[in-house]
């Protein structure tokens with residue numbers, strides 16, 4: 466029996482690579498992006514599977530609702546929340562409209578698409594949700610000399626990591642699994658689109674990134690990091706998170722007590 470996957474941001478880069486791999490593996494697809502011509506070209510190039518195209522702008526409530534309706538009404542086996550923009554900029558310079566766009570595309574849209582899809586997946590007792598975040602989610606402690614100015618984008622990726630981990634635990638035993646994938650730098654137009662030349666930086670191919678993600682799903686990893694060789698690095702982060710979480714107390718910490 467064929468399975469059905471919905472991929473957002475399927476018109477280029479990582480999302481297109483996922484859609485191509487899934488089509489090659491025989492999955493029917495619902496492909497989402499803003500550019501109808503590119504979606505149509507994808508459907509024309511993959512006649513051996515059923516491809517439906519949804520042109521929607523996930524930075525708008527209407528666009529999110531339109532895609533959420535597919536997530537609620539269609540028996541999705543796989544939801545890949547991949548669409549993204551970054552708009553690297555110091556916060557004071559970031560126009561409010563661009564801040565809203567980042568948060569809508571990277572936080573609100575994935576949240577509402579998961580919200581729409583998860584009930585049906587639970588009823589069917591199966592389903593896989595994949596959120597594309599990034600290693601920048603772990604970069605919060607970095608100093609200004611290391612980090613370009615991109616606080617809003619970094620925050621959205623951290624949201625995806627924490628929400629995916631928490632939802633994965635919430636859905637344990639239901640047959641529905643949730644995963645978050647953290648690219649380092651992948652060879653797409655993502656950086657060039659914002660005027661950043663990343664071509665000199667070693668980048669993972671989209672093909673390797675998709676292969677790593679699919680293998681991570683097989684391994685049952687909630688946080689999948691295709692560019693991290695030493696998985697204990699991630700476990701150390703999670704253990705430190707849990708230790709800090711467990712270290713809280715109702716007693717005011719000594720260093721905060723007035724002199």
Ligand SMILES: NC(=O)c1ccc[n+]([C@@H]2O[C@H](COP(=O)([O-])OP(=O)(O)OC[C@H]3O[C@@H](n4cnc5c(N)ncnc54)[C@H](OP(=O)(O)O)[C@@H]3O)[C@@H](O)[C@H]2O)c1
Pocket residue numbers: 473474475476477478479480497498499500503521522523524525547548549550570597598599600647648649650651652653654655656658
């Ligand atoms: N490349 C990297 O190094 C890297 C690193 C870390 C994380 N990521 C994450 O990976 C994801 C994919 O990025 P990519 O590298 O493949 O970039 P990309 O080639 O620029 O692709 C971005 C995709 O998102 C879609 N999109 C953007 N805004 C949208 C909107 N308002 N509504 C609907 N679709 C929208 C685009 O489609 P249309 O233009 O057709 O709308 C396009 O298909 C992003 O979420 C990004 O945060 C990438």
